[in-house]
Amino acid sequence: MSSSTVITNIAALVTNDPSLGDHSPLGLVRDAAVVIEGDRVVWTGESSKAPATDNRVDADGRAVLPGFVDSHSHLLFAGDRTEEFNARMSGRPYSAGGIRTTVAATRAASDAELEAGLTRYLAEALRQGTTTFETKSGYGLTTADESRALRVAARHTDEVTFLGAHIVAPELADDPAAYVDLVTSEMLDACAPHARWIDVFCEKGAFDGDQARAILTAGKAKGLHPRIHANQLSHGPGVQLAVELDAASADHCTHLTDADVDALAGSRTVATLLPGAEFSTRAQWPDARRLIDAGATVALSTDCNPGSSFTSSVPFCIALAVRDMGMTPDEAVWSATAGGAAALRRDDVGRLAPGAYADLTLLDAPSHVHLAYRPGVPLVAGVWRRGVRRV
Numbered sequence: 001m002s003s004s005t006v007i008t009n010i011a012a013l014v015t016n017d018p019s020l021g022d023h024s025p026l027g028l029v030r031d032a033a034v035v036i037e038g039d040r041v042v043w044t045g046e047s048s049k050a051p052a053t054d055n056r057v058d059a060d061g062r063a064v065l066p067g068f069v070d071s072h073s074h075l076l077f078a079g080d081r082t083e084e085f086n087a088r089m090s091g092r093p094y095s096a097g098g099i100r101t102t103v104a105a106t107r108a109a110s111d112a113e114l115e116a117g118l119t120r121y122l123a124e125a126l127r128q129g130t131t132t133f134e135t136k137s138g139y140g141l142t143t144a145d146e147s148r149a150l151r152v153a154a155r156h157t158d159e160v161t162f163l164g165a166h167i168v169a170p171e172l173a174d175d176p177a178a179y180v181d182l183v184t185s186e187m188l189d190a191c192a193p194h195a196r197w198i199d200v201f202c203e204k205g206a207f208d209g210d211q212a213r214a215i216l217t218a219g220k221a222k223g224l225h226p227r228i229h230a231n232q233l234s235h236g237p238g239v240q241l242a243v244e245l246d247a248a249s250a251d252h253c254t255h256l257t258d259a260d261v262d263a264l265a266g267s268r269t270v271a272t273l274l275p276g277a278e279f280s281t282r283a284q285w286p287d288a289r290r291l292i293d294a295g296a297t298v299a300l301s302t303d304c305n306p307g308s309s310f311t312s313s314v315p316f317c318i319a320l321a322v323r324d325m326g327m328t329p330d331e332a333v334w335s336a337t338a339g340g341a342a343a344l345r346r347d348d349v350g351r352l353a354p355g356a357y358a359d360l361t362l363l364d365a366p367s368h369v370h371l372a373y374r375p376g377v378p379l380v381a382g383v384w385r386r387g388v389r390r391v
């Protein structure tokens, strides 16, 4: 039997289990303890009632929450877009075409260079409390380059997404139908064994609704489950398509009609909001309040990518969501943990209750509210992933 460890003297423990503590969605327990055995949580509750364990860690009156679940990132890339960001901050608008810069650099990189980049960003994210992450291909846009990105990603996470339909490959820019044919046949066949999800950038300048439906439907037939980049830069069919195809998540959701909001609220498709993108492109914020009030499930993620959101920091996204998107601190913390898990259709992460993975973040603060109250401050004091302390 593996040894057991209690983390005790926790001032405020976010469990995301409404049957615990204050019975809010966060299931907040005061003066709490968590018991870990092997890679799982086996007990949560008040410190005074904790069972005997082999080891003891004193949280010293600080807050503990589930490790962040970052359900949307693009970490298989090479190259740098500092100058594009610099120019944009001097007044030039963001367009989908900037992706081509990264495609050229990514194709030119070796497997080792791609993996070194991924490893670096994952270490960065872990130090900021992220214990589960999804990541995508999408900067290769050939069968060989897309499938190798997915093979590299699959060595580091189970949540791998095939995004061959990020933009039309530059060499087929004047024949998008031929590129859709490639993505749905040879490229899909090569990529499906290495991925769990299939994604499309459904947007003007990328793929329209009919193309997106064809790509996602082909992916479903190969056993991949859909998620969609939807309604980021303009109104469009992405959100409705996500709901129609039972996508796990519609990502961005910045430009929504009332019908889009109603469709999300009446479905199990999660609205994943990515405020790092609006921050880094000086774009209009998504309206989280409108989605939550309508009854939609909202996730918060980083969209970490070199073009439009080069942050790996979930705490930064929580602070933006509270300041500019109408979320309460409790809602933002829920969305970055349990919400991210819902967007990946997982119930073994994003919560701290018996049976869940022992993925925990200890803050150098008495409450999870400090993630928004103290923006930009490195509050993460400890991270356990699968029961092992990593930070």
Ligand SMILES: [Zn+2]
Residues within 6 Å of the ligand: 072, 073, 074, 229, 303
């Ligand atoms: Zn994205």
